[in-house]
Amino acid sequence: MATEGGAAASGDKPKVGLVGVGLMGNKMARRLREVGFEVVAWNRDSAKAEALEDAGCVAAASAAQCAADADVVVLMLSDAAAIASVLLEDAATAGALKGKTVLQMGTIGPQSSRDIADRVQALGASYLEAPVLGSQPEAAQGTLLIMVGAEADPRASPAWPIIEALGGNIQHMGGVGTGAAAKLAMNQLIGSLTVGFSTSLGLLLKNGVDCGSDSKFMSILRDSALYAPTFDKKLQRMLDRDYANPNFPTKHLLKDVNLFTDVARESGLDTALLEALGRVISSTTERGLDNTDYSAVFEGVYDPAGEKKWE
Secondary structure: OOOOOOOOOOOOOOOEEEEOOOHHHHHHHHHHHHOOOOEEEEOOOHHHHHHHHHHOOEEOOOHHHHHHOOOEEEEOOOOHHHHHHHHHOOHHHHHOOOOOEEEEOOOOOHHHHHHHHHHHHHOOOEEEEOOEEOOHHHHHHOOEEEEEEOOOOHHHOOOHHHHHHHEEEEEEEEOOOHHHHHHHHHHHHHHHHHHHHHHHHHHHHHOOOOOOOOOHHHHHHHOOOOOOHHHHHHHHHHHHOOOOOOOOEHHHHHHHHHHHHHHHHHOOOOOHHHHHHHHHHHHHHHHHHOOOEHHHHHHHHHOOOOOOOOO
């Protein structure tokens, strides 16, 4: 199942309770308001929810209020532990879920998603997952790539107009857990491609080979089967060693690669390469680059001794 465009379905729109309005959640909330949804927002840091009031969102005083005032509760929390803590282990919030639909859009493991689905359904609510690929610009424009995991046809869910409003390419991957697995697979490629490109770029620089945007190397790479558009997106940041104003911070990439490694190990896959990948990203965060753009993994490859100091 694929859909194009980003307009919400016509007719009555469900009222959205957005739990977690960080970098991505903020843009998603604004997008939903832009296309006519009522949005109630909650975040542990209340200032982030209050900052959305200029877009017409309502800042909820608690996660319980956010759930109670919504038809569909959208989760953009950091991990499965945060979901359990905020949504399921707080009696008031859990009690407010009865009759609601929970739409999980963050990055968590497939078994964690299935476990949360069971707990949500036991509370009398419905559940589907729809993790996203893309960054803040795509969230703002409603052109995210969305991987849906749902036992029934998700187009029948009250959450479907929300998914349509946020996504340009929407795929129903299968049952709950399949969307989560697809999202992890995508994020593992983000890490592998970026560290791989960093390593090639580092070797060129160390040997005096021009690898700027107009270089012969980049011309050859772009014409090869090895090319990925992310290389051009991250090239200048790496050459300038300037990783400010991230769309996706390095610490989040590390979290996702570590999560993928855990799930891969449980699935019986060889994780040796993943563990090495995690070490490179971890060495980057340990030198104070955790909140910078994930292209900063170049530092872990190019300057393993950490000779350049970061504030």
